[in-house]
Amino acid sequence: MIADLRSDTVTRPSEAMWQAMRAAPLGDDVLGDEPTVQKLEERIAHLLGKEAALFTPSGTMANQLAIKSQCESGDEIVAHHDSHIIHYETGAPAALSGCMINPLEGEGGIFTADDVAAAHRPANIHAPRPRLLVVENTHNRGGGTVWTLQAFKCVATKARDIGLLIHVDGARLWNACVAGGYEPGAFAEHADSISVCFSKGLGCPAGSALCGTRKMIERARRFRKMFGGGMRQSGLLAGAALFALDHNIKRLAEDHRHAKQLAEGVGRVSGLRPHAAPDSIPSNMVFVNVDPSLGSAAQFTAALEKRGVRTLPLDPARLRAVTHLDVTSAHITHAIAQFGEVARELAGSSRRG
């Protein structure tokens, strides 16, 4: 048995999703007549309470289009120092939009209105122009942390007061909504733009969307072509996304239960410590601290891999396990057992060595 817990991006389309993809009417989205993409864009805009939406090949492109269409070269973006746009988007804010980032502190990727205020640079001939606040929900490197509506509203209100636009990187907004007990539109209400992924928790092979005002999305549509993201019969992918919106959101609660079970089991293994107590695991991610007596996280990950459990080393002493649509409770049981076996094996070899 192989439990692939590297990321929630590894899911394969279910048979029913394939059927929805095969049944989707197709056109040419660059020529402007892709009926399934148009249907998805209308649906997602409505769901998030925005005027318009744009389907994109990836979440990175959706975030970068939000930056490109709302910022000018030399502008400053305000974002948590552990955010996806800093760590995993290949320097794109600098490369594609000429923007710099002012990084904020905050436990688990969450910060406050005071943090936003303290980072603010008043208008000044010397200073970059602060332009866009980025809020990530759930927060990936923060451990899948979930913003409460209230915390986000406070931050957004302060940001607006000081003249910032607000972008939500909602690659895992669906997880946040299920875990936080709020509607996608209720969160998006406080943002100018928001990106969401269909290829993570929702189990699609690819695809994300960016939502905002009609005017902003028209700009983003032009830049999407410029970035090489114009797709043709992309209704195939949009068909998968429409299916996922109908069938795969509510069930995320199961992924969150599996993450709690995993944390509980792994937490019983000597030398391993999950990033939160089982009941406090925020969504579908478990970060496991590996005691140095067991070797590095990379060594631990490699040993797990040999036993059919795939995880990713996050840094020298931490690895990441993510639950998703293709992870069953049998996979969780298998994974917990293997975490235990590997810990015993590595503890033994370090005593011998």
Ligand SMILES: *Cc1c(COP(=O)(O)O)cnc(C)c1O
């Ligand atoms: C995965 C992810 C993205 C988008 O990643 P792609 O691989 O480009 O689709 C954006 N933001 C966050 C927080 C993510 O976890």
